[in-house]
Amino acid sequence: MISSLYARFLVLMVGGLISSFLLSNYLWYTVLESKRLAQGREMARDMAFSVGSTMEFIRAYPTEYRHIILNQFRDMGGSRYLVSINKKFINIDPFIDSDLKREFIDNFLAAIEEKLGQRLEGLSVEFADPTELRVYKNDIRLVDLPPRWAQNTLIREPESAPVLVAQVLVGEGEWLYLAGLLSDPYYLNESRYLGADQLLFLSIMLVVLLAISWVLVRWLTRPLVKLSRAARRLGTDIEYDIRSLQIEGTREVRETAMAFNFMQERVVRFIEDRERMFSAISHDLKTPITRLRLRSELMDDSDTKRKMIGDLEELESMARGALDLGKSTDIHEGMHAININQLMRTFKDEYKLMGAEIEIRGIAKRPYFGKPLALKRCISNLINNAVFYGKSLRLDVVDSRAEMKIYIVDQGPGIPEEQLDKVFEPYVRLEGSRNRNTGGAGLGLSIARNIAHAHGGRLTLRNRIGSGLEAAVILPRI
Structure with missing residues (x-):
């Protein structure tokens, strides 16, 4: 349990900062994710319509003309996709699986179905790393081809985007193969609520805040520390040099210091008045007790004399005891x-x-x-x-x-x-x-x-x- 006001101030300030940082970071993350999903849906729709148009165009020509069209695409840039017709299905090493990737593929399939007006049976869609992408055959990689064969289109420096690969059977022993880059190379990268950059920023901010808070809170609590010390000293040593507290700090602290000074003055006056009263009682009682003792000595009756002297001694003892009791807290001792x-x-x-x-x-x-x-x-x-x-x-x-x-x-x-x-x-x-x-x-x-x-x-x-x-x-x- 934190008992120090100074420590509580620090905890509240640091806790408030961390809470506000986490909340703002969460809101920022939520907004970015929402925009990212909207961007993904838009990219999936654009790519689906482009791939669908290419599929419609290829399928509209007889089989014997399709290779001519593909050569034109490759030589003249008729498409921003790598397009080929392969004899077999090309095995694709899938990109790292994620919810974002699955949602993109689902949006892509829905958009291409909308574009073609039908659901393509056997349509395969997958993401691949361009440096590991296989084309034409299962044993041919994209990076092994001449640069003019779509390397400049599908590989970007310094960091290339994932490649979307769509394959569909367009005829007996003919697989239409289309591969295209995402417009955002970092779209499928895993986003974190608190990444390394955010944690580093938070750590630096906490260190700076702790340093500033340490100075600020010590300045704010300094009058309270003085008040605490003065109250403790007053309660344990009433004989110490009584000094009024300096009125400083916030309004509440100033009012408390003023009340303490007033209370301290009243306590000191009360103790001084009580001490003077007991001193006066001691002086006033000694004289009549002494007179009574002298008069008792003049009495003839020994039994009455003895009883009176006993009563006087008892009275003197009680008076002395009362004075001792009253002064037991007023010993003038440092x-x-x-x-x-x-x-x-x-x-x-x-x-x-x-x-x-x-x-x-x-x-x-x-x-x-x-x-x-x-x-x-x-x-x-x-x-x-x-x-x-x-x-x-x-x-x-x-x-x-x-x-x-x-x-x-x-x-x-x-x-x-x-x-x-x-x-x-x-x-x-x-x-x-x-x-x-x-x-x-x-x-x-x-x-x-x-x-x-x-x-x-x-x-x-x-x-x-x-x-x-x-x-x-x-x-x-x-």
Whole structure:
């Protein structure tokens, strides 16, 4: 399936040219064939009337005078045909058989019957190559005769036309033999819908068209390529230097570029406003929480004091988690080439100190272009969840030309199927305890998914057969 607009333009242009060429060639071929058939019918009729007249003239004289008349024909040019009376039927090596040849002979027989007013029994009509034509006897060829004996009439240089030979029995032991050239030496040549000349012309035209189309289509699609790159960059790295697209190209492309510039400005303003809002919330919440903590320290009731301090710590943890969630896609970090293999080894060494065993399978074929700290945080959150349910896990790296896949596989109990999507929501924790010291605030998966989305990728969860959970971070390669 052709997915590139550039390739589709080329296919449409080349396909349209080939189709129009084949159609026009077919129409041209049809018209020529129609004219050729009409010409053949006219030639057959003219030759039939001429041969018929010669036959009538010869048959009108007694047998003893016919040879005198034939000598006059030969010496004085009384006929444009080679005419002879032979004692036997001359075997003719037939010309190459074709539909055109058979139709010509049928038209000739019909016309000569019309001319003579009767059907001649035993009339034989055939085409022959003049260089192989036999005359007078079966062992005498035309080319062996003196030039004045009709060679100049039936043989033409450089390419002679086929010879029409008609033989009919005019008396006992007498065969009237007439041979004449077609007026068109190429009439019986096989015509092709696509001959060598047409194919050569088509090939040259295709090469020229491809060269012109390559330049033209690249010029037409250049604004679309720029738009595609800008959209991809905006979706994967919102921190990059935002620049408005140049308004160029066709009207539709210009309108699309203008809409993209407007959308890009609104997205950037929204993110900046959200960042300022979260910063303000962080600043505004710290002051009242600090005051409440100081007041709680002045309380005498130790049990009430302990509960209030616990609630304040929970509130502070939730506020900090909300800020982290809001800023998980706003890490002010540039895009860099990340050594995924080195990152996996770092995880293995760090968590080994915590008593967790990590097995690494697969390697990245080349660095991944992304935000190093954000990506490390994304995978760390997933590893923390896996370590929470078991001391061993596996990291699978699957690299391809289009995307990078990192699988975090644990040996825990898994997640109920109906909860697989819900766990990505903020503050959702599967265990019943609300103690943040054991299970956190329930924001790790939400933050991890936001970071994956910020890279243009996705995060999915899947229960393994038997036991365990598989988290897949799928990141596109830019």
